[in-house]
Amino acid sequence: MRPAMQFVDTANRFHSDIIVSNGQTDADGKSIMQMSMLAATCGTCLHLRAEGSDADQALQALRELVEVRMFGEPPP
């Protein structure tokens, strides 16, 4: 649950709408309920879409969290 929490916290720093898709379902990247129901487990491919004034910065920050810092957790 911690990664979902970090993701949502990051997303909520921006004004833009953030939509996360696993290919079947879209989820609001700012909603922990929707993000956790998306059930993205390790290795799931997610598509991120941001719409709004700070869309680029939002995507950059989320990419940083997921791909670079790996939620601050060691890889399995």
Next chain:
Amino acid sequence: MEIKKGIAVSPGVSIGKSLIVDSEDYRIPRREIEPSQRVGEIQRVRNAFQEAIEELTSLERGQDEATGGHIKDIFAVHLRFLRDRSLRRRVTDSVQTESVTAEYAVSTVLREIASHFETNVKDTYISERAADIYDIERRLLRRLLGTKREDILHLKEEVIVVARQLSPTQTAGFNRDYVKGIASDAGGRTSHAAIVARSLGIPAVVALEDLTEVVRTNDRVIIDGNRGIVIVNPDEETIHQYEAYSREFVALEHKLDAIREKPATTRDGVRIRLLGNIEFPDESSLVLEKGGEGVGLYRTEFLYLNRSTEPVEQEQYEAYAEVARVFKNKPVVIRTFDLGADKYTQNQRPTPEPNPFLGLRSIRFCLQNLTMFKTQLRAILRASVLGQIKIMFPLITSIQELMQAKMIVHDVMEDLDEENIRYNRSIEIGAMIETPSAALTASTLARDADFFSIGTNDLTQYTLAVDRGNELVSPLYSAADPAVLRLIRMIIQDANKAKIDVSVCGETASEPEYVMLLLGMGIRTLSLTSPMIPEIKQVIRSVKIEDCNHLTRTVLAMNSERQISSYLRTAARKILPEAF
């Protein structure tokens, strides 16, 4: 205003604010609201979320980073759920579109999410998060239901407790100064709610089916434990009526309390013995308090019901010994297990019986489960040295059954002799007469029984072939039916001829309108639910046997139940107008 009908299990009338007591895992029942109430309910949802956030924030802050880091994380996740606007919207949308209460919307939405985790998510780490969602649900519900479960222990104002079913733990914490009544969805005369209410002397109604769906905490409710009615949000007129009725009832109770010490003697000097019916050992004190002179019917099924293990001999012994010690040299009639037709025994069977009331029940059941039967008899016999214990067999239908049961008593006595265990060698053994066959052969049974006790409930059911629980035919159920009355008279006459004691322990013994008739037919001992003892004593003290005999002659000449009922009611009303 809504009127719900249940079973009255403890008399009295109470008007007050309700307090819903639920177990925390209890599902919130669906309750629809008026469209105009939706705005208010949505506000309640928002407030509950807000309050839960505040509560959690301070809880989170209280956790030490080093030792409580993990808990802090959990709280942090819960907080994000509570702040999640799309979650809140899902709940408020549910209130809006389905017109349901805030509690119901919270419960269903969060349970949907939890079950999504449980069923659709393969990853066990995430699926186990369902527990977090249930925790959030409970937190919100605690805000919405207003009162925490523990609050029942810390009551500060008078309440009427409303519950689906009360557990022993919950009832153990009742404060008798504040709990003014009990109402429950489930339950029967032997439910915990009933027992506790009777021992506290507060009104109670059970088996109200869906009361918890109709009433909310702080709703005003009236509990009528005399008529088995609960009124939710009564109008002013009804409240006034009930306040007056309640005052009358209390006044009557006080008046009756005053005669507690006086004997149950008719105006022409005939002494009548009034005994109490009990189901649990702790009801003994109430029998004495109400002026009972012993126990005429100690039901022992409680030892088996509401539990999963067989009661061992020592446990039974203690239950019988406790009552024997309370009553000392006053009689205590212990009825052996009347099991078989009840849900408990039926559920234990590989296949349920198609017709349990005509099946393997009561003494028949005991005679086919000898180990169980002997264990009970051993426990009763061991306790028999402590007081005036008598044994009574239920549902005797023939002399063979009575003989067989008595033989088993003697077997157990021999076992006790061998082990040098003391018991009352001359213990009285009686038969409950509650089937037409027993009534018709009462003269034969009387030769082998030390006493008879007439069980009018089953006698009426079997004589008239009416199941009183079946509402399609229940109006046909009446102990005032000429067929039933003729059987009762026959039993009494045969008992008198054989010079053995005969008493009545069915419900008719607690109904004022039957008292004169039973006395007129020759009954001198009545066993009844203890709260009714003072009222029945009052009737006895107001009549003359001569008048009872006259009434009985008139009634026995009548051929219709309706005519008899109305005649009895009119006669009783003249004696005790307050009771009607």
